[in-house]
Structures are given as structure tokens and as C-alpha cells.
Amino acid sequence: MAAKPKSRMELIASLAKRRGFVMPTSEIYGGIGSSYDYGPLGIEMKRKLADLWWREMVRKHENIVGVDTAIIYHPNTWVASGHVEGFTDPLIDCRQCKARFREDDLVERFAGGVKGADEPPLSADGKHIDPAHPAYALAPCPHCGTKGSLTAPRSFNLMFRTWIGPVEEAGEQVYLRPETAQGIYVDYPQVQTTARLKPPFGIAQIGKAFRNEITPGNFIFRTREFEQMEMQYFVKPGEEIEALHYWKDERHAFWRDACGIRDDNLRVYEHAPDELAHYATNAFDIEYRFPFGWDEFEGIHNRTDYDLRRHAQHSGKERDLQYFDDQTRERYLPYVVETSAGLNRGLLAILLDAYDEDEVEGNPRVVLRLDPKLAPITAGIFPLIKKDGLPELARKVYQDLHREFDVFYDESGNIGRRYRRQDEAGTPFCFTIDHRTLADQTVTIRDRDTLEQPERPKIDQLTNVLRDRLFAK
Amino acid sequence: MAAKPKSRMELIASLAKRRGFVMPTSEIYGGIGSSYDYGPLGIEMKRKLADLWWREMVRKHENIVGVDTAIIYHPNTWVASGHVEGFTDPLIDCRQCKARFREDDLVERFAGGVKGADEPPLSADGKHIDPAHPAYALAPCPHCGTKGSLTAPRSFNLMFRTWIGPVEEAGEQVYLRPETAQGIYVDYPQVQTTARLKPPFGIAQIGKAFRNEITPGNFIFRTREFEQMEMQYFVKPGEEIEALHYWKDERHAFWRDACGIRDDNLRVYEHAPDELAHYATNAFDIEYRFPFGWDEFEGIHNRTDYDLRRHAQHSGKERDLQYFDDQTRERYLPYVVETSAGLNRGLLAILLDAYDEDEVEGNPRVVLRLDPKLAPITAGIFPLIKKDGLPELARKVYQDLHREFDVFYDESGNIGRRYRRQDEAGTPFCFTIDHRTLADQTVTIRDRDTLEQPERPKIDQLTNVLRDRLFAK
Numbered sequence: 001m002a003a004k005p006k007s008r009m010e011l012i013a014s015l016a017k018r019r020g021f022v023m024p025t026s027e028i029y030g031g032i033g034s035s036y037d038y039g040p041l042g043i044e045m046k047r048k049l050a051d052l053w054w055r056e057m058v059r060k061h062e063n064i065v066g067v068d069t070a071i072i073y074h075p076n077t078w079v080a081s082g083h084v085e086g087f088t089d090p091l092i093d094c095r096q097c098k099a100r101f102r103e104d105d106l107v108e109r110f111a112g113g114v115k116g117a118d119e120p121p122l123s124a125d126g127k128h129i130d131p132a133h134p135a136y137a138l139a140p141c142p143h144c145g146t147k148g149s150l151t152a153p154r155s156f157n158l159m160f161r162t163w164i165g166p167v168e169e170a171g172e173q174v175y176l177r178p179e180t181a182q183g184i185y186v187d188y189p190q191v192q193t194t195a196r197l198k199p200p201f202g203i204a205q206i207g208k209a210f211r212n213e214i215t216p217g218n219f220i221f222r223t224r225e226f227e228q229m230e231m232q233y234f235v236k237p238g239e240e241i242e243a244l245h246y247w248k249d250e251r252h253a254f255w256r257d258a259c260g261i262r263d264d265n266l267r268v269y270e271h272a273p274d275e276l277a278h279y280a281t282n283a284f285d286i287e288y289r290f291p292f293g294w295d296e297f298e299g300i301h302n303r304t305d306y307d308l309r310r311h312a313q314h315s316g317k318e319r320d321l322q323y324f325d326d327q328t329r330e331r332y333l334p335y336v337v338e339t340s341a342g343l344n345r346g347l348l349a350i351l352l353d354a355y356d357e358d359e360v361e362g363n364p365r366v367v368l369r370l371d372p373k374l375a376p377i378t379a380g381i382f383p384l385i386k387k388d389g390l391p392e393l394a395r396k397v398y399q400d401l402h403r404e405f406d407v408f409y410d411e412s413g414n415i416g417r418r419y420r421r422q423d424e425a426g427t428p429f430c431f432t433i434d435h436r437t438l439a440d441q442t443v444t445i446r447d448r449d450t451l452e453q454p455e456r457p458k459i460d461q462l463t464n465v466l467r468d469r470l471f472a473k
Numbered sequence: 474m475a476a477k478p479k480s481r482m483e484l485i486a487s488l489a490k491r492r493g494f495v496m497p498t499s500e501i502y503g504g505i506g507s508s509y510d511y512g513p514l515g516i517e518m519k520r521k522l523a524d525l526w527w528r529e530m531v532r533k534h535e536n537i538v539g540v541d542t543a544i545i546y547h548p549n550t551w552v553a554s555g556h557v558e559g560f561t562d563p564l565i566d567c568r569q570c571k572a573r574f575r576e577d578d579l580v581e582r583f584a585g586g587v588k589g590a591d592e593p594p595l596s597a598d599g600k601h602i603d604p605a606h607p608a609y610a611l612a613p614c615p616h617c618g619t620k621g622s623l624t625a626p627r628s629f630n631l632m633f634r635t636w637i638g639p640v641e642e643a644g645e646q647v648y649l650r651p652e653t654a655q656g657i658y659v660d661y662p663q664v665q666t667t668a669r670l671k672p673p674f675g676i677a678q679i680g681k682a683f684r685n686e687i688t689p690g691n692f693i694f695r696t697r698e699f700e701q702m703e704m705q706y707f708v709k710p711g712e713e714i715e716a717l718h719y720w721k722d723e724r725h726a727f728w729r730d731a732c733g734i735r736d737d738n739l740r741v742y743e744h745a746p747d748e749l750a751h752y753a754t755n756a757f758d759i760e761y762r763f764p765f766g767w768d769e770f771e772g773i774h775n776r777t778d779y780d781l782r783r784h785a786q787h788s789g790k791e792r793d794l795q796y797f798d799d800q801t802r803e804r805y806l807p808y809v810v811e812t813s814a815g816l817n818r819g820l821l822a823i824l825l826d827a828y829d830e831d832e833v834e835g836n837p838r839v840v841l842r843l844d845p846k847l848a849p850i851t852a853g854i855f856p857l858i859k860k861d862g863l864p865e866l867a868r869k870v871y872q873d874l875h876r877e878f879d880v881f882y883d884e885s886g887n888i889g890r891r892y893r894r895q896d897e898a899g900t901p902f903c904f905t906i907d908h909r910t911l912a913d914q915t916v917t918i919r920d921r922d923t924l925e926q927p928e929r930p931k932i933d934q935l936t937n938v939l940r941d942r943l944f945a946k
Binding site: 017019020025029030032037038039040042046047060067069071072073076077160163164165174183187190194195196314315321398403 | 664
């Protein structure tokens with residue numbers, strides 16, 4: 001029986017594990033569902049993507065500054081933001097076997113009808129389970145098959161709870177932040193004052209967030225622990241629509257031009273009015289054509305003054321949260337446009353987009369066509385063979401370069417195999433030190449994509465060669 | 474009445490808040506005790522310190538690679554490591570007023586004796602409360618004063634608990650990692666294999682850890698949420714002592730030479746046998762002379778094969794955790810030497826060490842003498858006055874430099890005041906564009922420490938000027 005061909009996602013997950021990009025968390029203990037660790041290649045690539053974003057957002061914009069807020073905020077933050085009340089998923093339990101289901105999964109399952117009933121047990125709009133519908137008494141539990149054993153949908157909060165203080169009864173209940181944005185809103189008055197910012201200005205943050213998702217999945221697309229790269233842009237009311245469109249275009253360009261994702265795998269999707277989150281009046285998603293379909297990895301939202309207004313009400317610090325313009329003597333609550341990207345999702349999109357299979361000299365090859373700026377290893381450094389003084393010379397080249405660049409020395413196995421290993425790691429260049437190097441100090445540069453070796457620069461030119469290629473785009 | 478002079482720690486905390494280095498978390502809601510956010514200057518400095526460490530440890534060492542493990546590990550990890558059982562603080566409650574105390578605080582309080590008793594209510598070695606001692610019935614609660622109301626000491630775990638899954642009864646209990654090290658131990662077989670490493674080799678990680686401390690404090694020295702910069706070095710048994718001494722010297726040199734901490738404020742402290750943690754047989758602390766006394770901000774420990782052995786036993790993956798040397802055909806559990814630094818503590822030591830007050834032209838000045846590599850802003854760029862085309866030219870200088878360097882444009886207020894602001898931020902250089910710049914394209918460079926302006930380089934030389942000064946050390 002022939003093995004089922006692997007999906008593109010399976011191929012990436014397998015390569016990621018095999019080469020140390022991404023691997024399941026605590027695997028010797030059987031792992032934790034949908035939780036991943038980044039290995040040596042993965043962490044370098046994630047660092048480079050995060051640094052590229054930081055450079056693009058913070059360093060290049062005079063009016064954008066960074067912050068880094070704690071993961072555990074004051075719990076009233078989440079009352080004000082609406083998360084305590086509203087950040088929930090409706091779940092349904094089976095009274096018989098205690099299995100638990102998401103309401104939307106059961107809506108989908110029962111939409112085609114239930115055996116013995118004329119109509120599906122759904123609300124009039126077809127979007128919810130109607131527990132009072134007579135057909136619901138005939139609906140079977142998808143796990144044990146018992147009819148009429150399913151409860152009405154109940155809301156469960158997706159925030160992880162914990163307690164400050166040594167015992168839970170006596171401690172203060174707090175939450176792991178489900179998004180980084182609220183920390184920026186709460187700190188905005190201090191940041192604005194200490195950095196002497198005037199609207200429009202932005203506050204950027206990269207950090208972890210946690211959601212107790214019921215159905216995580218699709219490799220690193222949806223995990224309970226993830227990283228966000230967010231910028232909250234504070235504008236004078238009335239200037240938010242212009243800012244929204246500006247940032248939508250900027251962010252789209254970042255993924256396409258700076259990260260090298262192919263244009264036909266990217267699209268900008270505008271939310272219809274009935275798709276908007278409660279805090280937003282306009283929203284664009286930047287979507288990637290994932291193997292499971294188009295899905296978002298960055299959102300650009302007009303959050304209006306919703307969050308700041310809520311924090312003003314709940315903290316009683318109305319005046320502190322207003323901006324006072326000492327030129328015009330106006331005092332107002334700024335409007336906020338956010339650009340909120342998933343670092344892990346962005347990484348996944350880039351890996352999927354870069355994955356390719358081709359043939360080299362009649363042999364199949366797996367290659368990651370990563371942008372040189374994002375490749376974990378910028379250059380492999382190889383002695384052609386393991387004698388005649390070539391390893392010593394190659395190691396000297398490595399020593400010259402490794403303070404400034406991510407270079408990798410490898411002398412094991414034949415040269416073709418060493419190239420293949422770097423192809424799988426996405427390394428754009430390999431420098432090979434051969435017998436001619438002994439004579440004239442030149443090395444070959446092998447290009448991952450063209451497979452050509454068009455030039456032989458001298459060893460002392462390699463720093464400039466790498467600088468040029470890294471900053472070419 | 475004269476105000477009490479501020480301690481050095483108060484001065485730093487006040488400067489940190491005023492200038493946006495570090496501020497209390499969620500302050501509009503009254504904050505969370507001992508929890509801090511990093512503002513625009515703080516995050517840049519923290520990023521630079523973390524990058525410097527990464528470059529020093531990972532990029533410069535061919536045999537050290539990075540990882541980034543999840544914050545929530547498989548819970549058996551903490552059973553194996555001993556944290557579930559042993560990571561505890563003994564606490565004592567007052568039955569009357571419900572106040573809670575650390576045992577060691579009460580030992581100190583009662584060591585001098587208790588009114589009406591001949592002896593203090595302590596164990597024979599004087600290190601613990603003896604609840605059976607007759608004097609304990611006379612010991613008053615330090616909060617409400619009731620005698621005999623204090624319970625026996627009870628152990629409380631310092632790990633934050635939470636649950637995966639939507640409701641706690643049905644979910645899996647997990648912990649926020651109290652240290653990053655265990656994630657490296659658990660992943661080591663996969664990292665070693667995928668990166669083809671041979672002992673000695675190291676695995677490095679920077680990330681958050683969480684401890685439900687009973688008495689956090691001293692600004693950012695001890696907080697419940699903190700960041701570690703750790704490297705776990707895997708060696709062949711018998712080579713651990715040499716590695717321990719090598720890394721102790723390397724890490725000491727890092728803080729002194731790369732970060733610029735003064736030598737007389739640094740010391741290396743060797744743990745006496747009775748001070749060692751359960752997992753270590755030799756340990757050195759790198760200590761800083763904090764305002765509250767010498768205290769550690771990095772530990773270099775010989776953890777032997779303790780952790781790997783425990784994980785081998787608890788996971789049943791004994792063979793996976795052994796290293797097989799295919800040259801010598803030996804199979805062994807490596808020994809581990811760790812270098813574990815507190816990123817926040819290191820930052821605090823550097824800030825304290827850099828803080829200085831002097832006089833400039835008869836006026837008092839606060840200045841942070843930060844190493845240029847670690848200063849949040851590398852150069853201020855100022856037009857001397859706000860007319861004659863100087864702002865336009867200064868802004869052009871800013872545009873030329875801001876992609877590569879952290880530069881800051883400022884045209885507001887008189888030039889002396891602008892210098893003062895940069896002195897407080899630790900900015901090592903300021904470039905001023907004046908009328909002579911219009912004629913000959915040269916600018917002044919004002920040095921934060923010498924206050925001298927010895928040269929006038931041309932605008933197009935400024936990139937090289939900054940590169941030279943950043944990499945001079």
C-alpha cells in the first residue's frame with residue numbers, strides 16, 4: 001500500500017523537527033498538546049523576524065517607541081477591557097460520558113439534521129444550538145452516542161487564571177495576558193509623557209500572550225502560548241481612517257518586500273460589519289494562503305477610543321488618559337489604530353512560502369528559499385576536503401566572520417551532502433575553501449537558489465560580500 | 474524638617490520612572506506589588522544587554538546553540554526536577570488575625586527571646602521555629618500581638634499554578650516555569666541530535682520565569698516575573714570542574730569588560746558546602762555591591778548529572794538522555810555546568826553602576842555613564858537653534874543614521890537643556906548642527922563623560938564615527 005502523500009504542513013512540521021526549527025514541548029514526557037519549542041535554527045529565525053519588525057516599526061519611525069509590559073497585569077485591566085465578561089467560548093458537555101464540545105462544532109455537525117427529527121436543533125439564524133428545540137432531545141453525543149445527553153451551551157473564559165500569593169484562597173486572582181495590547185493602553189499616559197510624544201504616535205511591543213484555546217492546532221498556527229508583535233498608534237479623533245489605510249499598506253508591504261512572501265500567497269481582507277470584534281469599527285486582516293486555506297496572521301484594526309474610554313471609566317483616571325495639546329489647548333481621548341501580528345504565524349507563513357523541492361544533478365533536493373536576512377545561518381563555511389591544510393584555513397575564515405554574521409563551519413561528509421544540509425536550513429550562501437584558496441586566497445560562493453558559483457572573492461572581501469547581500473533588498 | 478536624603482536605589486527608581494526606563498505595572502489601577510514594565514528607554518537597554526549576551530554566548534562559540542522553550546512545560550518536568558516537592562517556603566499563619574509570615578523572618582524576630590520565656594522558641598541549630606518549644610506559646614503575632622496564635626511552619630510551593638483546558642476540575646494542572654533550565658534539559662537529546670553537537674557543547678536560552686515569591690522587593694532585583702539568560706554546558710563526566718572555572722571567569726569578564734561594570738563593585742563568591750542547592754556540588758555567584766549589600770545576579774553551578782538523571786528516571790527515556798560517542802563507543806549521561814544570569818538584575822547593576830551626579834558649569838547634573846553599546850540612545854541629533862535651515866539639515870542627519878543606529882532628534886528647548894536630558898538617558902554622544910555646518914558640513918560631537926567637543930567630523934563621516942565608537946571596546 002503506498003503511503004499517503006504528505007501535505008505541505010506535514011512536510012514543514014517534519015522538516016522543522018528534523019532540522020531543529022520547531023519541536024513539540026517536553027517530548028520526553030509525551031509533550032503537551034499544541035505546544036512547541038524552538039530549536040537552534042528556529043530561535044535564530046524567530047529572533048531575526050522579531051528584530052526586522054522592531055527595526056521597521058520602532059527604529060525607522062521617529063514617532064514610535066517600544067515598551068515591554070509584564071505578562072500579569074492588574075486584574076482590573078481585564079474587567080475594563082471586557083475580557084473577564086466576554087472573552088469566552090460556548091461549550092457543551094455530555095452528561096453521560098463527560099466529553100466536551102465547542103458549540104460551533106456541534107452546530108456544524110447537526111446542521112444537516114438529526115435522526116428522527118424534522119429540523120436541526122438550531123436557532124433561527126442557524127448559528128447556535130437551541131437547547132429548547134425538540135430535536136435537541138434526539139441529538140446524539142458525538143463521542144458516546146447517547147441521545148439527549150448534551151447540555152445547553154455554557155460560556156467558558158479563555159484566559160489562564162493563577163494567583164499571586166502563596167495559597168489560592170488567600171491570594172489575588174490574576175490572569176496571564178491574552179493579548180499584549182491592553183498593557184500598552186494602561187501605560188500610555190506615562191509613555192507619552194516620559195517620551196514627550198504628540199499624536200500621531202505609536203507604542204510597540206513584542207511579547208508572549210496566552211489563551212486557553214479549546215481547539216488549538218495546525219502546527220504553530222494556533223497554540224495556547226504565542227507571541228505577538230503589536231503597535232498601537234494613537235491619533236487625534238478623525239484621523240483614524242487615514243492611519244488605518246496607511247498602516248494596512250505598510251504592513252502588507254513588510255511581509256511582501258522585507259520578508260519575501262510571494263504576492264499571490266498574500267491578500268488583504270476587509271472585515272464585513274457583522275464580522276467585527278466588539279472593540280473595532282473597521283478591520284483589515286493580512287492573510288496567507290495556508291495549506292488549510294486563507295487565514296490571518298496580522299490584523300490592522302480601528303479600535304476607536306473604546307479601550308481608553310473603558311480604562312478611563314474603570315480606573316477613575318479619566319483626565320490622565322486624555323491627551324492635552326498645549327498648542328491648541330484641546331484635551332481629548334485619542335483614537336487607536338493597531339497593527340497586531342502573530343510572530344509564530346508569520347514565521348509559519350514564511351517557512352511554508354519558502355519550502356521547495358527540486359532536483360540537483362538528478363537527485364531530489366529540499367530547499368528553504370528564505371530571504372537572506374531571515375535565514376538562521378547566513379553562510380556555511382566548508383573546507384573542500386579534510387586535509388592539505390584546508391580545514392585550518394576554513395576555520396580561520398569562520399573566525400573572521402562569526403562575530404558579525406551567523407556562519408556555520410562544517411567539514412563532515414562530502415561537499416554535496418554539506419550543501420544539501422544547508423539547503424534544508426535555508427542557508428543562502430556557502431563558501432568553500434579549496435586548493436586554489438591556498439594559492440590565491442579566493443573562495444567559491446555557492447548560491448542556494450541559482451546553484452551557481454559565479455565569482456571567487458578573496459577571503460578578506462567576505463565581510464563586504466555578506467554585508468552587500470544582506471542589505472541588498 | 475529636611476527631607477531624608479534619597480538612597481541610591483531610590484534615586485535610580487525615580488530616574489527610571491521619570492525617564493521611562495522602568496515603571497510600575499498597571500499603575501492607573503494602583504499597580505501590582507513588585508511588578509514592573511519597561512518603558513521606551515528601558516526596553517532598548519534590555520534588548521541591547523540581551524543581544525550582547527546572545528552574541529557573546531551563542532554567536533562567538535561554535536559549540537553553543539540557542540533554543541526557546543515554552544513557558545508551560547509538561548508538569549512531570551517539575552516532579553522530576555524536585556520543584557513540586559521541594560520548591561517551597563515555610564510559612565506561619567496567625568490563627569487570630571490571619572496574617573502570614575515567612576519562617577525565617579520570625580526566626581530573626583524571636584532569636585533575641587520572647588517575653589516571659591527563658592529561651593527563644595527555636596530549634597537547636599537556631600535556624601528554625603520549634604513549634605513544640607514551650608516558649609512558642611508565649612510568642613506574640615507580630616501583626617495583632619496575640620500570644621500563642623501562631624501555627625507551626627507549613628511549606629508552600631512557589632510555583633504559579635494554572636490549568637490547561639476550559640474548567641479547572643477537568644483541566645490538566647500545569648505550572649509557569651520557575652526557571653528556564655529544565656526546558657533545556659528536557660529538550661537536550663533533540664537539540665544535540667539535530668545540531669549534531671558533541672560534548673562539550675552548550676544550549677542557551679533567554680526567557681521569562683515566574684516565582685510566587687513571598688517577599689519580593691528591592692525594585693527590579695526580586696520580582697515574581699523575571700527574565701533569565703541561561704547557558705547549560707554539557708560535558709563528559711570528569712570535565713565539569715575545568716568547565717566550571719572557565720565559565721566563572723568568562724562570565725565575570727563579560728560583566729566587567731563587555732558591560733563596563735566597575736571591578737570594585739563586582740566579586741565572585743564561592744558557595745560553602747552548606748550553602749549549596751540540592752542539585753549542585755560546586756557553585757560560584759557573581760555578585761554586585763547593591764545598595765542593600767553584596768548580592769548575586771549570576772550563578773555558575775556544577776549541577777552534575779543530577780537533572781538529567783532525574784529526567785531519565787521519570788520519563789523512562791534513560792537511553793535517549795545518554796550521549797553516545799561514536800568514536801570511542803562510550804555511552805554516558807553528561808554532566809552539566811550552568812551559567813544562569815538575571816537579565817533584570819544585570820540591568821539594575823549596570824544602571825546603579827552608571828549613575829553619577831556631578832556639576833556642569835556650576836549646575837548639578839545627573840548622568841548615566843553607560844557603555845555606548847548598552848545606552849538606549851547612541852546619539853542625540855540637535856539643530857543649535859530652530860531656524861536658519863538648521864532643523865532641516867539636522868533632520869537629514871537623523872534620516873541618514875536612524876536605520877542603523879538608535880538616534881534621537883530633538884529641537885526643543887535650549888541646547889544645554891537638551892544635553893542634560895540625554896545625560897540622564899545615558900546617551901554617550903550628541904551631534905549638534907550649527908551655522909558652521911551650513912558652510913563646511915561639519916558637526917560638533919559632544920562627549921557625555923568628558924564634556925569635550927574635540928573634533929568636527931563631516932556629516933558623511935558620522936556612520937563611521939559611530940561604528941568606531943560602538944565597537945571600540
